[in-house]
Amino acid sequence: MWHPGDAIGFISCSNGLTNNDRSLEIVSSLSRKLKDDFGLETVMSDVLFLDKETQQTEAPASRAGALLSLYSNASVKAIFDLSGGDLANEILPYLDFGIIKRNPKPYFGYSDNSVIVNAIQAKTGIQNILYNPKVLVSREEAFQTQALRDLSSRNDADWTETFETSGNNPSEQSSAVFAGGNLRCFLKLAGTPYWPELENKVLVLESAGGRYEAMCSGLAQLEQLGAFEKINGMLIGHFTQIELDGKRAAFMSVCRNYASRYGFPLLETAFIGHDDRSKPMRIG
Template sequence: MWQSGDAIGFISCSNGLTNNDRSREIVAALSRKLKACFGLETVMSDVLFLNEVTQQTEAPASRAGALLSLYSNASVKAIFDLSGGDLANEILPYLDFGLIQKNPKPYFGYSDNSVIVNAIQAKTGIQNVLYNPKVLVSREEAFQTLALRDLFNSNEADWAGVFELGGNRAATQSSAVFAGGNLRCFLKLAGTPYWPELENKVLILESAGGRYEAMSSGLAQLEQLGAFDEISGLLIGQFTQIEKDGKRAAFLAVCRDYASRHGFPVWETAFIGHDDRSKPIRIG
């Protein structure tokens, strides 16, 4: 996928990282990790952290400009977004998708950056990756090093090994094309020019926060958008708050009800979510 000496760009398109020693050490450790294990250099965006004067996330136009600079930089072969939160959709009107399309490279992001992962794929056709790069320096470092190396070598994660719901055949996922990510954040794209084409795709859904009622409401919105008439399947990852509340079975029952009404299969996986064992998955 990349060669030794290539560079990875670090950026925060959502909420900027806090200006403290812990955040800076995570960034430094990730840079060291990429160099030691993959021979990759690092290019740091100037919007990675909160503004040191205002302690606020940099303005949307500034974040968009920084992202476009990484796309324009020929030495940068991929972009790792290290942020999360709420603000990723602010930058969409400021992006030059023509420039991005002329400089294709994968964007890796997670959580709120499901917005950017899906929007760029929808507007340019570039395949991006739903992934939180910071897990490479988590307690699951060895597991994630192997997962990223597999991605480099085009050895896709074994999504066919997921748990089947309602007797659906998981093996049909072997050639699947995926869309989606964090349910709350993905729905920010609804009704905008950045909403992706879902026909014949497997829709991924996961969430960290969000109780049963809020997430069930999100499923209803997807149905009302017509998404469930287009997708070829639904892949349900971790729903952390729902699981803490002991309501995962009830939520999965709601998913099965939509699947039954609209005629698509549903699968379940423990390897997409907000924990340190979440694997990278290609979008588009």
């Protein structure tokens, strides 16, 4: 995936990072981390932070142009999106997927950037990574350092703990292909040219702020889109607000109902979600 001396591009395709000391320290710490532990340089996009004068996220065309510049930069071997929020889908009409396809490299993004992770994979076939790069400098730094090493050496492919709970054998584990991410944000792609093909894929879902009723509504929308007729399985990670509200069991009961009706396996994992121990997952 990369070698010492290569570069990682930093960008915000969703809401720009705030211009405060905490954000600046996270970016600086992550850059040092990549240099010290992986021998990687950093290329900073000029849309990483909010505009200093207006304190607004940069325009969609500007963010799309900055992303395309990172794809066109031969020294950049992967792209780390450090943003989240609501605005990722704004940039999709401005992307030249031909440029991206001619310069294949993995895009790492999470939360609202589930939109970009899945849209680029759907339009180009490039495998992207559902991952929040900022967890590399979280309280789980050692855990995440190993997780990223496993990813780069392709030792991550089996997701053993997840699949063993459902009785799947190792050959089935290695053949799983994933789509999805944050449920609310993934559904922004519904009805657009950027919606991924779900045939024979495992649909992975997580959420941060969505309450029980909103997330059940999201599952109903997936059913109405025909997703459950196509997928090979569904993998449920953390649903943070639902768990805070004590409604995880009720939500999983709804998920099991869909799984039973459509005949796909339902799996759970503690390693996907808005959590510092959320591992990188290959999409596509």
